[in-house]
Each structure stands twice: as C-alpha cells, then as structure tokens.
Amino acid sequence: MTDEAQGSPAGNAGDASVLGKNRRKPLLLGLGAAVIGVAVLYGAYDVFIGSRSVSTDNAYVGGDNAQVTPLTSGRVVEVLVTDTQPVKKGQLLFRIEDADQRIALEQAEAELASAQRTYGQSLANNRALGASADASDAQIASAKAKLASAQATLTKAQADYGRRAALVGSGAVSAEDLTTAREALASAKAAEGEARAMLAQMEAAAVSARRQEDASVAITQGTTLSTAPQIRQAQAKVDQAKLDLERTIVRAPIDGVIAKRAIQVGQKVQAGNVAMTVVPVGQLYVDANFKETQLGNVRPGQKATLTSDFYGSKVKYHGKVIGFAGGTGAAFALIPAQNATGNWIKVVQRLPVRIELDPKELQEHPLRIGLSMDAEVELTDAD
Structure with missing residues (x-):
C-alpha cells in the first residue's frame, strides 16, 4: 500500500508530461497557421486594397496669403x-x-488748367502769325505793283530824255527842258530802285512770317486739347495725385x-x-508630405480624401492632386544635408504633394493655415 501510494504521484506527473507534449504540437501548428493567415490577409490587403491608395498623416493646411x-x-x-x-x-x-495728397492734387489740377490755357494761347498765336504771314503776302503784291509802276515811269522818263537829248543840237529843245527831263529820269530811277528794295524787304518779311508761323504750328500740329504733350503730361500728374489720394x-x-x-x-x-x-480661408489647400517610396503611381488629377485633427474623422474633405513640389524639404532647407561623407546613412525623403480642397466643404467646415491633416490619395483614379 505504501509503495503503491508513493508511486501514484510519479505516475501522474509522467502522464501530465506526456499530455503536455501531445498538446504542444497542435498549438505550434495553430500558431503557425495563424501567422500564415495574417500574412496572407496582409498580402491580400496590400494587393487589392493597400495598392489602390497611399496615405500620410504628415500633411498641413496651406494658403496663398x-x-x-x-x-x-x-x-x-x-x-x-x-x-x-x-x-x-x-x-x-x-x-x-x-x-x-489733397494739396498735391490741387497743385496738379492747377498745372493742368495752366497747360490748357497755354495750349489755347498757342493756337491763337498760330492764327495771328498766319494772318501776319497772309498780310505780308498781300504787301508783296502791293510792292510788286508799285515796282511795276516805277518801272513804267522810268521807261517813260528814259524815252522823254532820249528824245530831248536828240533834239538839243537842232535847237528844238531848250537846255531847261533837257535838264527837266534829266531830273525826271533820275527821279524815276530812284523811285524804281526804292520800289525794288521795298519788294525785296516785303518778300523777306513774308518768308520770316511764314517761318515763325511754321515754328509755332509745329508745337501744336497734329494735336488736340486732349492729346497735346504738355496737356497729357499735366493730366498724368493729376492722375498720379488722384491715385495717391485713393x-x-x-x-x-x-x-x-x-x-x-x-x-x-x-x-x-x-x-x-x-x-x-x-x-483666404475659402481658398486653402493641403501640402501632404508623402514618402518618396509612395509616389511612384501618384499623378495630378487623382482624387484624395482628407480628415483634419481639428474636426476629427467625422468630417471628411474631398480634393484632388494638382501638383508636386520642385524638391524635398531637405533640398530647400536653410542648411541642406551634406551626404558626401563617410558616415552617410540613407533616410527616406518626403516630397510635398499639393491637394486642392473643395470650396463648398471649406465653407461648411472652415480650416486655418497650419492645421494638421490626414491625406489619402486614390491611385486608381485620375482625370
């Protein structure tokens, strides 16, 4: 009885050890099957679901202030x-x-009024010089007529003197008559010379008057009260003064x-x-910083779904990819990373992707610049 009683516990321990070994194998097989099942599920998710989109929580609201x-x-x-x-x-x-600015405007308006008056005076001066030139032309005609008359008188005086001089030897003409004819001839020559000089003077005066008229007209030729250079310059000063006032x-x-x-x-x-x-809170966008390994299939026009930490997952925003940044954040840093060293360690870089938000959704749930966002881009969809 004693040996039997003492042997029972040892026998039970042996049976328990054998039973534990028998259970260990199914447990290990079950664990392995579970791991394989999880791996298969993960692979299936990655192939059929995960590969259809990329996401990041490194995204922030931006805007063109x-x-x-x-x-x-x-x-x-x-x-x-x-x-x-x-x-x-x-x-x-x-x-x-x-x-x-008001004083400057009043001064500019006064200068404009003065320029307009000066332009009007120039037009009146043009007309006066034109009339003077026309008068000079008329005087030339009168001087020509006087010269013609003087030349006729001179011709007659020469003829009278010639006849009398031819008759002096025959005694038909007295010395007094010859002297009178000679004086008349001399007077006619003087009158003809004076008339010729007067004509030359009138012609020179007419040329001068026309040149003065041309010089005056050249200032206003081809212009009006609104297109004259001095008027436009003064008007520009008025416009500038008004702009400064506004x-x-x-x-x-x-x-x-x-x-x-x-x-x-x-x-x-x-x-x-x-x-x-x-x-501009109604025209905001999101810059989502995706890893470079995620961007192989991201294209402009693909749809995106976003959530904000401000509102939580209950509010979803919809947008689309509109472009990529010109470089990574490290490339545009104040002190760019220097990788040409012996202790270089590769770090996956992130590239900002700009996502346009729906204005209607922004109006319903306003955001502010700098808020954190979660962004997910659908890789199978593009415009």
Whole structure:
C-alpha cells in the first residue's frame, strides 16, 4: 500500500508530461497557421486594397496669403479691423492722413488748367502769325505793283530824255527842258530802285512770317486739347495725385480673415511695409508630405480624401492632386544635408504633394493655415 501510494504521484506527473507534449504540437501548428493567415490577409490587403491608395498623416493646411501693404506713406488715422475678423474683398481696412495728397492734387489740377490755357494761347498765336504771314503776302503784291509802276515811269522818263537829248543840237529843245527831263529820269530811277528794295524787304518779311508761323504750328500740329504733350503730361500728374489720394484708403484685396495686424492709429507707415495679412480661408489647400517610396503611381488629377485633427474623422474633405513640389524639404532647407561623407546613412525623403480642397466643404467646415491633416490619395483614379 505504501509503495503503491508513493508511486501514484510519479505516475501522474509522467502522464501530465506526456499530455503536455501531445498538446504542444497542435498549438505550434495553430500558431503557425495563424501567422500564415495574417500574412496572407496582409498580402491580400496590400494587393487589392493597400495598392489602390497611399496615405500620410504628415500633411498641413496651406494658403496663398495676401499681404496688405500701403502704397503711400503717412500717419494712420483710422483702423477698422482687428485680428481674426472676417473681411470681404474691397472692404475698408484702414485710412492714412490725406492732407498732403489733397494739396498735391490741387497743385496738379492747377498745372493742368495752366497747360490748357497755354495750349489755347498757342493756337491763337498760330492764327495771328498766319494772318501776319497772309498780310505780308498781300504787301508783296502791293510792292510788286508799285515796282511795276516805277518801272513804267522810268521807261517813260528814259524815252522823254532820249528824245530831248536828240533834239538839243537842232535847237528844238531848250537846255531847261533837257535838264527837266534829266531830273525826271533820275527821279524815276530812284523811285524804281526804292520800289525794288521795298519788294525785296516785303518778300523777306513774308518768308520770316511764314517761318515763325511754321515754328509755332509745329508745337501744336497734329494735336488736340486732349492729346497735346504738355496737356497729357499735366493730366498724368493729376492722375498720379488722384491715385495717391485713393491709396490713403486701404481696402482688402481678397476675401479672408485678418491676421498679423501690425499697425495702430497714430503710427506713421511707410510705403511697402506690411500692415497686416489677409488669409483666404475659402481658398486653402493641403501640402501632404508623402514618402518618396509612395509616389511612384501618384499623378495630378487623382482624387484624395482628407480628415483634419481639428474636426476629427467625422468630417471628411474631398480634393484632388494638382501638383508636386520642385524638391524635398531637405533640398530647400536653410542648411541642406551634406551626404558626401563617410558616415552617410540613407533616410527616406518626403516630397510635398499639393491637394486642392473643395470650396463648398471649406465653407461648411472652415480650416486655418497650419492645421494638421490626414491625406489619402486614390491611385486608381485620375482625370
């Protein structure tokens, strides 16, 4: 009894050891089958589902911000917006003191009026010089007539003197008559010379008058009150002054939300300095940084589904791929990576892919620049 009682536990232990070995093999086979099944399922998922899309959680909202910069210098007299305030395109943002611009506009308008009067005076001067030239031409005709008369008188005086001189020897003409005829001839010659000189003077005066007229007309020739160079120059100054005056009122260039307001009332701003930024929340996009190993089949036009950490997975955005960045983030870093070293380790790079968002969905669920996104691109779909 004692030996039997003492042997029973040993026998039970042996049976348990044998039973454990018998169970170990099925368990190992089951575990191996489970691993193979998981591998098959993963492979099937990768082939039939995973290969149809690529995804990343390294994605962020971006947008083309509009920087508001005054185009004229001056003191800020009114600011009508603040950070986070929505604005519409054309809405008044702030005003700059416009006293200097108004004075400049009045001066430019005065210069324009003066130029218009000067142009009118030039036209009147042209007409006066033309009339003077016409008068000179008329005087030439009169001088020619006087010369012809003087020449006729000279011819008659020469004939009279010749007849009397021929009769002096016969005593038919007295010495007094001959002297009178000689004096008449001399007087006729003098009158003819004077008439010829007067004609030359009139012709020279007419030429001078025409040249003065031509010089005056050349300034206004082919122009009108609106096309004359001096008028256009003065008008340009007026337009510039008006533009400077309009630029004292600064309006929103696009729809969006005000950010980074950097001006206060009373502050003097300089032309070109950024006063604030308008973020176009209705025209945002996503830059998704995919691994280079994921991009082999990504093409512009492929559809994308996105979720934001801001709203969670309950809100989905839909968009499409519109392009790829020109290089990786490392390539455009301030200090690019230097891989030409002996201790180089290959690191998978990421390339930004730009995804356009649906404006209607953005309007329903607004986003802000810099928010994190999860992006998934459907590789089987492209426009």
